[in-house]
Amino acid sequence: MTIGFEHNEKTADLLARLRAFMAEHIYPNEKLYYQQKTEGDRWAHIPLVDELKAKAKAAGLWNLFLPESRHGAGLTNLEYAPLCEEMGRVHFSPQVFNCQAPDTGNMETLERFGTEEHKARWLEPMLDGKMRSSFVMTEPAVASSDATNIQSSIVRDGDEYVINGRKWWISGIGERDCQILIFMGKTDPTAEKHKQQSMILIPRDTPGITVVRPMTLFGYDDAPHGHMEMIFENVRVPASNLLLGEGRGFEIAQARLGPGRIHHCMRQIGMAERALEAMCRRVKERVAFGKPLAEQGVIVERIANSRIMIDQARLLTLHAAHKMDTVGNKAAKAEIGMIKVAAPNMACQVIDWAIQAHGAAGLSQDFFLAEYYAHARKIRFADGPDEVHRHQIGRSELAKYS
Template sequence: MDFRHSDRALEWQDRLRRFMDERVLPRSAEYWAQVREDHTRQPPVMEEMKGEARAAGLWNMFLPGEHGAGLTNLEYAPLAEIMGRALWSAEVFNCNAPDTGNMEVLHLYGDELQKRRWLEPLMAGEIRSAFLMTEPEVASSDATNIRTRIERDGDHYVVNGRKWWSTNMGHPNVAVSIVMGKTDPDASVHTQQSMIVVPVDTPGFRVERMLSVFGYDERPVGHAEVVLENVRVPAENLIAGEGRGFEIAQGRLGPGRIHHCMRTIGAAERALELMVERLLSRTAFRKTIAEHSVWEQRVGEARTNIEMCRLLVLKAAWMMDEVGAKNAKSEIAQIKVAAPRMALQVIDDAIQAFGGAGVSADTPLAEMYAMVRTLRIADGPDEVHNRTIARLEYAKQGGRR
């Protein structure tokens, strides 16, 4: 296995790092001030930064081929880490979830009409999108439980159901959603589901309420509970045909987990940086806090654990490039468990180093903790990923997967 960065990858990292340091991180205070002033609108500074990033060629970096930067998973992973230093910054480069996953779905599975209608404006950063999969009335860690119905009616499909944790539904630019539901409840368990594109202004599509995360409303992005009541959309909006929902979901989630985990490592790096600055700048009991042995242990463990997680994610990215997501199933599951757990510990230690300031809005740590904590649930909870890992281990010894 060779994780050395190519010259091309190093060039991309240098360009992105300089842009983050010069054009994004210094405007963080301005961004949050505009969000707090009116979180129902797109912060003007975000649109300014998006224009600058696109002009700099730092745009759609996650997509392969002519539609994006043409980077491999291994080449893109460090870029996601750099963006993770400010978890809100991925939108600056049009590399934000769930738009990235939705663009990948339309790129891989959409027909030409779907690409023209929705992929192109998403790639241009003109609109944002939502992904509606999780439901409040069932254990959505098992997606076969999904109850939302997608029923054929002539030249249309009619969608009925209730979804929640629909990220982006609070964004003023959200225009379209991809909905997962059952087209044939009597089919085999993994061919009952399909995915369909539903514009959010379709009659019967309504936001029931916005949801908070540890009290944060996470605007202007936001997460919503959405009701779909007799929502009629043209049959041509169905993606790739009936019964392919699970197949599409797996194609969508593999790269997305690499992105999430590397952004999470970027957040851990930022938390460690803030923690060390704080420890070196404060004195308690006649010496700097950094000189107290307990903090030496915490900083040492943080660095070690960040490095271990980064190598594991790079291995998973390399395997996806070399042998495909199916053959990297265990590694992808491992990083999804390991990275958020590691980052939460580092962030928690950083909060402790800051004392009362750490749980306030004076630092990014409290909201960073809230955002990263959701990743132990989003895209499959830890328990599901550990189940996958364990069954693959059983199979090595002749057990049933």
């Protein structure tokens, strides 16, 4: 299988426009973003983001991840990869283009599995950038890397379902525009192992939902987005809010997580690329022991290894994207798992070397590197930890020798 290395005309045009937008509106406003984030209520709207979203929509840089059927750019995974990478270079920029997690995965879920009523009520406002969402799966009381462990209950009661459970690391709940949750829990604990779980839509303002606290990630609470611990106590929603049917939760999860995993990897490559750029600039201007850091052997070696690792991860990502486009997400399961392990580990290492090259400044708020490292390390858990993916990849490889 050969992947073309040149972007097609459509992708090249969008990439050029996206880079121009980033240069004009995103990079110059990074300090303003964090300034507005710390002023007043940290969980309030950030005015800059709303302003930039309007500009991005007017520029036609909007919903790039979705097909044209729902106002998207109609791109394949392979075509979207360089655009997602570019957006990943600045932590907050994906939301400017309405391409942020977990909303992308939730929009794709509603597009594929929601009813026309669900789409009208929730998908259309999300596509328009007027509504945010959350995906509610992980639980503190069990090892959620094995999703069959999830204990939260979804119980039928007449024309309603009653939901109970405790969840944590629920991304996006802090957003004031978050109005819909996709919740995963058990509808039938006695069913076959992978048919016990279901997914259901819960409006954010439904009685019985309590936010316990924002979780911190190496000290970052990621306001105004947030990663919350939550309690659901006798939360009632219409039975029509169940997606696809009882016992179909794993089926939906696999469809949702494939694109979500590779999008994470695309953004990780963008973060690592920017970290390498910062490292190169820093070592060219700093002097230690009588010569620039750029002339120190260990620094040169780390820069070389960074370039090798980034390009390896990018090529593996493109390979996985190509396979998803040509044979489907299920057939590309091993490739998706491989990149999900490779890209975050690569990003962690490259960002770590960049921090080291910056000295104590690399640990500070004066540079983006400490925050990038925290988020890169987080992605080694998001949508499945390294160990689960490695186990599945290893089993798949061993199966060839049966």
